[in-house]
Amino acid sequence: MAQLMADPQRLSALQSMFERTANAPLRPAPGSSSLANLDIANLIVELEFHLPMPQLKLAQLAALGPKFGLPALLDIATPEPLSGMLQGFIDLVFFDQGRYYVLDYKTNALGDCLMDYRAESIAAEMARHHYHLQHLLYQLALHRYLLVNLPGYQFEQHFGGAIYLFLRGFARGPELGYFHHRASLELIAELSEVLGGS
Numbered sequence: 001m002a003q004l005m006a007d008p009q010r011l012s013a014l015q016s017m018f019e020r021t022a023n024a025p026l027r028p029a030p031g032s033s034s035l036a037n038l039d040i041a042n043l044i045v046e047l048e049f050h051l052p053m054p055q056l057k058l059a060q061l062a063a064l065g066p067k068f069g070l071p072a073l074l075d076i077a078t079p080e081p082l083s084g085m086l087q088g089f090i091d092l093v094f095f096d097q098g099r100y101y102v103l104d105y106k107t108n109a110l111g112d113c114l115m116d117y118r119a120e121s122i123a124a125e126m127a128r129h130h131y132h133l134q135h136l137l138y139q140l141a142l143h144r145y146l147l148v149n150l151p152g153y154q155f156e157q158h159f160g161g162a163i164y165l166f167l168r169g170f171a172r173g174p175e176l177g178y179f180h181h182r183a184s185l186e187l188i189a190e191l192s193e194v195l196g197g198s
Helices: 008-023 058-067 119-128 131-149 185-195
Strands: 042-055 082-098 099-106 161-164 177-180
Touching: 008 177, 042 099, 042 131, 042 161, 042 185, 058 131, 082 131, 099 131, 119 161, 119 177, 131 161, 131 177
Parallel strands: 099 161
Antiparallel strands: 042 082, 082 099, 161 177
C-alpha cells in the first residue's frame, strides 16, 4: 500500500478505475443501476454458499457447457464420480429492475489498449479460465437462495443471471470489460442433476 501511495500516477489511475466502476450502469439497459446507487437493503456482499455434491459426474459436467451454447466447462473429464461439499463466496448479489443478479469482479490484464476488453476478448478469457463453470455454480446458488428466501419467487420474473466486470476495461466504452449470462431453468436443473442432488 505504501508503494502505491508513493506513486501518484498509479494511484490516480486506480482511483479513476474505481470511480468509473462505481458510477457506470451495471447492465446495458435504460435506467439500470450503478454500484453507487444500489439500494443497500437489496444487496448481499460476499454471499457464502454450499453446494452438496453427493455424486459429481465430471464427464457430464464438462459436456454441459457445449450443450447449452457455452465452451466446455472442464478440460479433464473422467467417468469416476466425486463426492463432497463445494463452498464458495459470491462477490455481490444485487437487485435491479425486478431481478436478482450475481456480480463478480475480475482484475485480469487482457492487454494494453481498450480494444483488448471488447466482447471477443472477454469471451476468450472466460473460456481460458473456466469462468463459465464458476458463473453457472453461482447462478445455481442464487436460484436455490431465492427459492428459499424470496416469497413468491418465479424464475422467469426474478432471476437475472450472472454479470462479470473486468475492471481494467469496464465502463471505458460501450460494454467493454463486461459479460452477462442468464442461465435457463433447464440448464440450472441439469447442473443440479450433474452435481448429484437437488
